[in-house]
Amino acid sequence: xxxxxxxxxxxxxxxxxxxxxxxxxxxxxxxxxxxxxxxxxxxxxxxxxxxxxxxxxxxxxxxxxxxxxxxxxxxxxxxxxxxxxxxxxxxxxxxxxxxxxxxxxxxxxxxxxxxxxxxxxxxxxxxxxxxxxxxxxxxxxxxxxxxxxxxxxxxxxxxxxxxxxxxxxxxxxxxxxxxxxxxxxxxxxxxxxxxxxxxxxxxxxxxxxxx
Numbered sequence: 173x174x175x176x177x178x179x180x181x182x183x184x185x186x187x188x189x190x191x192x193x194x195x196x197x198x199x200x201x202x203x204x205x206x207x208x209x210x211x212x213x214x215x216x217x218x219x220x221x222x223x224x225x226x227x228x229x230x231x232x233x234x235x236x237x238x239x240x241x242x243x244x245x246x247x248x249x250x251x252x253x254x255x256x257x258x259x260x261x262x263x264x265x266x267x268x269x270x271x272x273x274x275x276x277x278x279x280x281x282x283x284x285x286x287x288x289x290x291x292x293x294x295x296x297x298x299x300x301x302x303x304x305x306x307x308x309x310x311x312x313x314x315x316x317x318x319x320x321x322x323x324x325x326x327x328x329x330x331x332x333x334x335x336x337x338x339x340x341x342x343x344x345x346x347x348x349x350x351x352x353x354x355x356x357x358x359x360x361x362x363x364x365x366x367x368x369x370x371x372x373x374x375x376x377x378x379x380x381x382x383x
Contacts, residue, residue, distance in 0.1 A: 174241065174244050174246055174266060174267075174268060175244065177268055178269075179267075180265070180266065180267040180269070180272055181265070181266040181267075182263060182264070182265055182266075183263070183264040183265075183266070184261070184262075184263055184264075185233075185261070185262050185263075185264065186261055187226050187229060187230055187252070187260045187261055187262045188226055188258060188259050188260045188261070190208060190229070191223060191225075191226045191229040191260075193205070193208060194208070194212060194220070194223060194229065195220075195222075195223075197209045197212065198212065198213075198220050215233070215236045215237070215240060216236055226260045227252070227260070230250055230252060230260075230262050231250075233262075233264070234248055234249075234250050234264070237264065237266070241266070244268060245268060246266055246267065246268050247266070247267050247268070247269075247270065247272075247273040247332070247333075248264065248265070248266055249264075249265045249273065249276050249277060249280075249335070250262055250263065250264055250265070250289075250290075251263045251265070251276075251280055251283075251289070251290050251291075252289060252290035252291075253290055253291045254290065254291070254292045262290075270329065270332070273332055274332055274337070274338075274371065277332055277335060277336070277337055278337060280335075281337060286301075286302065287302045287305075288302060288335055288336070288337075289302075289335065303336070303340060303343070303344065306334070306335075308334060308336060308340070308344065309344050309347065311334060312327070312330070312331075312341060312344045312345070313348070313381065315327075315330055316379065316380065316381040317381050320378075320380060321356070321358055321378035321379055321380035322378065322379055322380075323360065323376060323377065323378055323379070324368055324369040324370055324371075324372065324375065324376065324377050324378075324379060325373075325376070327341055327368070327370055327379060328341070328370045328371045331370070338368075338370035338371045341368075341370055342368055342370060345368060345379070348381060353381060353382065353383060354381070354382040354383075355379065355380070355381055356378075356379070356380040356381070356382060357377055357378070357379055358377060358378035358379075358380065359377055360376040360377055360378050361375060361376040361377070363375065365377045
């Protein structure tokens with residue numbers, strides 16, 4: 173379906189039940205185990221890692237889907253739904269269109285304004301933003317500093333791959349300036365460059381970070 177190029181796929185998985193049997197299914201034969209075993213063997217290439225929680229299971233599935241579909245340059249994202257600790261489900265989203273990728277992440281942040289990850293029946297208030305909790309600021313800094321500069325397209329894609337929108341990445345870059353770091357914007361298309369242009373496919377700039 174993804175090979176067509178203009179399709180998007182939604183895959184609904186009963187994560188709590190799959191996670192519960194994921195370890196046992198590789199070692200034991202029991203009724204109904206074959207579909208889950210075949211799914212995990214193909215996705216993890218016969219080497220099943222350990223899973224710390226249902227959410228760790230979700231993240232590792234997402235990483236393996238990305239690896240499995242890398243030749244198609246497919247984007248993979250997730251949205252979880254939790255009724256309670258024993259009932260966790262996940263919607264996996266697949267697309268080859270980066271704008272479609274951005275739209276699903278945008279929708280997630282509209283539903284989950286605190287974390288942009290999913291829906292919980294019982295919500296608990298967090299004193300920290302998702303940028304702080306996930307270490308996203310440190311990830312952006314390491315990614316930017318690992319090269320002379322990163323293009324606006326690279327930072328745009330990097331943000332989406334980590335579950336953040338361009339506005340979140342812009343906020344992180346602005347915070348670097350507030351902390352005394354120098355964010356250098358370099359025009360790569362001969363036009364004056366004054367902004368980060370994250371997600372702007374008509375502009376090409378380099379963004380560098382200096383202490």
